[in-house]
Every structure is written in C-alpha cells, then in structure tokens.
C-alpha cells in the first residue's frame with residue numbers, strides 16, 4: 001500500500017503518475033519543527049545499491065501531486081554546479097518530471113532504494129530565491145499541500161513546466177502615458193476611448209501597455225485611436241536597477257503628526273533591520289496609504305525590496321496609481337489576470353532586482369522580491385487574503401512568516417483589524433501603531449440608527465411593493481443630493497428579491513442542485529442560484545401547489561429601483577457583481593462616481609472597500625442584519641467590519657459625513673458598537689466570547705470538507721473519518737476537540753452533498769498528528785467523494 005501517495009482533494013493522482021516500485025527516490029519529510037528526517041519510503045523494497053556521501057545527494061521537490069521532498073543523486077557533471085532554487089529535470093515514476101533543487105540531502109538513515117540521478121539542470125540562475133524556498137516549504141507543510149505543486153503554483157507559467165529557461169523579453173516595457181489630465185469633452189461621443197483614458201488617469205496617468213489591455217480588453221486598438229488624437233503616447237522604457245522613472249505626484253508636503261510618528265517608527269525598524277511585525281490600526285481616512293508609501297520609499301532608498309499586498313486591485317485602482325506615480329518603473333503590479341508573458345516578465349525583473357517593489361493581490365506573497373526589507377498587507381482583515389480552493393493559504397499569515405524568514409519589517413494595516421492580528425498585538429508579538437484621527441482633523445462621520453421594527457415604512461403590504469427606505473433615509477438622501485453631494489447605499493445582497501415564497505403552502509423556491517433559495521433578478525426577468533449560477537425564467541406559480549409567489553427579501557437591484565422611483569431627478573447607479581461584469585464596466589462606474597456624474601451609488605460590499613471619494617457625505621446601510629445570522633463564528637466580526645468600513649466612506653472630503661443604519665437588530669453587538677465607533681469595545685467583547693468557546697484566535701482550526709455525489713456514501717465517509725479522528729484523539733487535557741461530522745451549513749451545492757468535520761486545538765502542533773492520520777486515510781476514500789483539508793479555514797459555509 002503506498003500509504004503516503006494519497007490523492008489530496010482536488011488532486012486525484014493521474015493515471016501512471018505513481019512512481020513504480022524500486023525507482024522511487026527516497027523521500028525526505030520535514031517535521032513540524034522543520035527538522036529534516038529521512039523516511040524509508042514504504043513503497044521501496046530494493047536494497048541499497050549506492051552508498052553516497054551527503055555532498056552527492058540532492059533534495060528535490062517534484063512538480064507532481066505527491067507529498068514530501070525526494071532525494072536524488074547529483075551526477076558528476078553537476079557536482080558543485082547546483083544552486084538551491086534551480087529547476088531541474090528528474091526521473092520520476094516511469095517518465096521525467098520537473099523538479100526543484102532545494103539543497104543537499106542527508107545520507108539515508110537506512111537504505112532501501114535505488115537512487116536516481118538528476119537528469120539535467122534547466123536554468124543557470126535559480127528561479128526561486130532562497131528565502132522563498134523557506135516560505136514555500138512552510139506553506140506546503142502548514143496547509144498540507146504537495147510542495148512541488150505549491151512551487152509550481154507560485155511560479156509564472158513559463159517556469160512551471162519542464163522546459164529550458166527562456167527570457168521573457170529584454171528589460172524593455174511599453175508604457176502608455178496620458179497627455180491630458182482629464183477626459184476631454186471631445187471624447188463625449190467616444191465612450192470606449194473615454195473609458196480607456198479614464199482608466200489610465202485613474203492609475204496615475206501612466207501604465208504598462210499590457211496592464212491596460214488586460215484591464216480593458218480591446219484597449220490596444222482604442223489606445224491607437226487615442227494616440228492619433230494625441231491624448232496618449234507610447235513610451236518605451238528600459239528598466240534599470242535604481243533608475244526611477246515616473247513622476248513624483250500627489251506627495252503631500254506634510255504628514256499629520258500621527259502619520260509622522262508612524263513613518264518614523266517604521267523607517268527606524270527598516271534601518272535596524274530584522275523581523276518586526278506591526279499592526280497599523282488607523283481609522284478610516286486616517287491616511288494609512290501615505291504611511292505605506294513613505295515606508296516603501298525609505299526601504300527603496302536603502303536598496304531593499306518591498307512587497308505590498310492588497311485585497312483587490314480592480315476595485316481600488318487609485319491605490320495602484322499612488323504607488324505607480326510615486327515609484328514608476330520600480331513597481332511591478334501583480335494581479336490575478338496577468339497574461340503568462342507578463343507574469344514571467346515581472347518574475348524575472350523582480351528576481352534580477354531590476355524592479356524592487358511588488359504591489360499585488362494575495363498570490364503576490366510569493367513574488368520573488370530581492371533583499372526584502374518591508375512587507376505591507378493593506379486591509380489585512382479582508383477575507384480575500386484567504387484562498388478557498390486548491391492550496392488554501394492565508395496570504396496575510398504567510399506574509400508574516402515570510403517577514404520572519406527574510407528578517408523584514410511587516411506592517412498589517414486596517415481600520416478594522418482582524419481579531420487574530422489584534423490578539424497578536426495584545427500578546428506583544430506585534431507592535432501597535434495607531435492613527436486615531438482622520439487626515440486634516442476631519443471628523444469621523446456621525447452615525448444614526450433607524451429601527452426598522454418601529455420605523456419601517458408601512459404604506460404597502462408585505463409584498464414586493466413594500467418600501468424599504470424609511471422616511472428618514474429618503475429625507476437624508478434628498479438633502480444630500482440637493483447640496484450636490486453624493487450618497488452610498490449599502491446592502492450586501494444582490495438581485496431584486498432574494499426569496500420567492502408561496503402564499504398558499506409557504507414553500508420557498510429553491511435551486512434544484514443547491515440548498516439555497518433562488519434570487520429574482522428583475523432586469524433579466526429570471527431567477528438565479530447564486531451558488532451554481534443556474535438561471536431560469538421566473539415561474540408564475542408555486543411548483544408544488546400552483547399558489548401565487550410572494551417576492552420577499554431585498555437585494556440591491558430592488559433598492560436601486562426604489563431610489564429611482566422615489567428620487568426621479570437623482571442620477572443613480574448600482575455597483576455589484578451583476579452590474580460590474582467586466583473590469584471595463586467596473587472602472588468606468590467607479591470613475592464616473594469619482595467625477596460626480598452619479599449622485600447615489602447602490603451596491604454590495606464592493607462599495608465598502610477602501611474607496612476614497614471626497615464627494616460622499618452620506619452613507620446609508622439599507623439593512624445591517626443580512627450578515628448577522630450566517631452560521632459562522634466570524635459572522636459578528638464580519639458584520640462589524642463591513643459596517644465600519646462602509647461608514648468610513650463618508651466625510652472623507654472637506655464636508656463632514658453622516659451615516660444612517662437601518663436594522664431590525666439595533667441591540668446586536670456589532671450594530672451597537674459600530675454606532676458608537678467602538679472598535680475596542682467590540683473586539684474586547686468578541687475576544688472574550690471566542691476565548692470562552694475556544695475559537696480562533698484562541699484556538700487553531702482545521703476543517704475537513706467532504707463533497708460527494710451520493711448522499712449516503714458521503715455521510716458514510718464523513719462518519720468513517722469522524723470515527724478515525726475519535727480513535728486517535730489525544731487525552732482530553734490536550735484540548736483537541738472534534739465538531740461533527742455534520743452536514744455543512746449549505747448542505748448541497750451543484751447537486752453534491754456536503755459534510756464537514758471541524759477540529760480545534762490550542763496549537764497547530766496538536767492538530768498535526770490528527771491531520772496526518774486523516775491524510776493517510778484519504779487513500780481509502782472512494783472516488784465519488786472528494787475530501788479536502790482546510791487549515792485555518794475562512795468562511796465556514
């Protein structure tokens with residue numbers, strides 16, 4: 001039985017990929033403490049035929065879905081010529097595989113296998129820098145994912161296959177530069193050109209051609225037209241180390257006193273060198289970005305590299321713009337949609353040190369920034385830092401690990417820090433820097449409550465016509481728009497009505513394949529499942545009893561309709577995944593809101609992200625309750641974050657802001673605390689609760705998620721895994737707990753039954769042996785059931 005060659009969830013072993021007996025190299029496994037131990041591979045039966053000295057042995061990660069590191073012989077010709085991080089070609093199974101040389105291996109403690117030699121080296125200089133190897137090893141171990149796959153996932157496509165190294169291009173990059181500072185009236189009737197130009201202006205007036213054409217498909221042709229009309233020009237830039245191109249724009253002359261202190265502290269830490277994590281807790285609009293920029297500037301001046309992680313680039317192009325206008329060609333902007341060629345180019349430029357700053361989304365935590373001095377994680381509380389498929393890593397956590405390994409300063413910044421980060425600060429592991437005031441002493445917005453139990457507008461029945469905007473809210477909106485100021489209306493549910501309920505039998509319309517209600521999208525005249533995407537025309541009667549259907553539950557589309565109806569003179573737009581279907585539309589929508597061509601913007605959590613629109617003086621939360629009842633131990637925290645973040649969009653300009661919150665639960669902790677701007681009170685309370693119930697940050701968790709075609713079979717596997725864990729539970733004193741197996745909160749998605757087991761323990765070390773047992777058992781799980789281990793899970797649904 002090849003005990004350790006289990007197929008991880010989502011990673012079924014391809015036919016013929018299993019190494020055949022006798023040819024299998026020796027596996028080196030890393031233990032929890034990082035000490036290397038050699039294990040005799042259970043599949044290997046051949047007696048030793050080679051007695052090699054350590055210098056002749058190499059530890060290699062193989063780019064296949066198999067766990068551990070493998071030992072190979074270093075052939076004579078390569079002796080002394082291998083550098084850690086190099087891509088190599090190795091025999092594996094019956095064929096050849098891409099491998100990554102990680103360093104010399106120890107001589108086998110006990111022999112038993114015929115070692116095979118490394119076939120060939122695929123590149124002169126290693127694709128992987130040394131500190132990254134350490135991070136990737138940690139990642140594979142911690143998130144229980146095959147190391148070779150972790151490495152392949154981190155590398156750009158050109159380097160993740162067994163081909164010889166190829167240069168992306170010389171260090172020349174095409175940039176487009178705007179020759180105007182705003183969209184000229186001449187483009188009024190050329191919306192495509194206006195949009196492209198707007199994007200360019202939003203990202204700082206200058207951007208790599210590739211980036212623009214990625215952000216806006218078809219932009220190349222549009223740019224040609226713009227160039228003919230002399231609104232933009234092409235620039236060929238040769239990237240050279242240390243040469244700063246680009247303009248230093250929008251650099252405020254003076255920092256606020258709090259900013260100045262923060263910058264001084266961070267610059268000092270970079271000067272001293274060494275690992276030092278910080279939480280930069282600054283209220284919304286306190287100017288955290290400027291603190292990052294100055295810290296990066298200082299790091300660059302010392303010849304060191306910086307890595308800046310942000311949740312979502314398309315939603316906050318201003319942020320990229322500020323980095324680019326400050327650092328020009330010294331910045332590589334890494335987003336999920338880069339083309340293969342661009343990713344390779346950025347990788348090589350960073351690797352060579354020609355570019356010293358990387359700004360990117362979560363996967364950029366693996367960017368090969370050289371001589372790392374500083375890592376910034378902006379909006380560190382954002383759930384998007386956790387990847388929830390394949391390699392389920394938390395980029396914010398890995399950023400701290402990387403900082404430690406690279407002896408760098410790490411700054412986690414947020415107006416609403418996660419409880420995990422807060423607890424690390426309380427325990428003294430991270431230093432705290434606070435910005436308690438907004439820039440220019442602007443006041444925090446005033447927040448008022450509308451109790452929907454009392455104030456709910458009642459002129460309609462409980463039908464789809466029942467209004468949702470209270471008189472107070474409408475009046476405030478009216479006042480704001482009359483003054484020429486802007487309004488954001490937030491509701492974290494898209495669609496028109498979110499429940500279609502039979503008036504006769506009370507049954508609600510559910511998706512055939514998912515355990516969720518269908519949402520009515522009136523503009524498409526369809527009902528849509530938000531989990532599997534299936535859509536069909538709105539039924540005019542109940543499936544079961546043919547009774548009439550009531551449309552209940554409010555989504556953004558309906559809020560938008562109501563605003564249009566009640567404020568016919570206002571310019572209204574909607575920002576959610578239905579309206580922003582492309583990067584072009586998203587950019588155009590945000591830009592037009594920034595240009596104040598929209599008075600009222602209705603949207604989901606997309607409107608709550610770090611936007612900086614000075615015209616917004618009123619933020620309305622249509623219903624604060626939507627995320628309260630979600631069965632997730634982070635529901636309260638998430639609600640508090642969302643409410644505080646969206647409220648923080650109000651009053652960032654010269655006019656003060658106010659916030660109105662409609663709710664049915666005015667006494668709910670997150671609502672009450674948010675109304676009082678009481679982050680400290682909320683987190684104190686929430687931390688006590690987490691501690692009492694042993695949830696993170698006071699415990700470590702792992703979720704075992706099952707998904708299967710057949711309900712009984714899936715339940716059977718869940719019980720089997722539950723029993724297995726039960727049998728191997730350490731004594732109660734170890735504090736390890738098993739919750740479940742139980743059906744997942746959403747028990748069916750895409751026709752598959754979902755179960756889960758949750759493990760909680762005081763430390764990861766206490767969880768590790770149980771997870772190892774589980775993994776070993778996965779080999780016996782039937783094909784119809786997919787099992788995934790999710791360490792430090794994010795959303796619990």
Ligand SMILES: Nc1ncnc2c1ncn2[C@@H]1O[C@H](COP(=O)(O)OP(=O)(O)OP(=O)(O)O)[C@@H](O)[C@H]1O
Pocket residue numbers: 252253254255256259282283284285286287288289290414415439609610611612648652
């Ligand atoms: N020292 C300064 N002088 C003048 N304006 C500044 C200064 N620092 C920052 N600003 C401006 O203040 C605004 C708010 O800053 P920023 O967007 O960085 O806030 P933030 O702390 O990131 O807020 P949030 O958490 O809500 O995203 C920006 O428009 C920025 O340009």
Ligand SMILES: [Zn+2]
Pocket residue numbers: 511512513514529530531532533534750
């Ligand atoms: Zn569905």
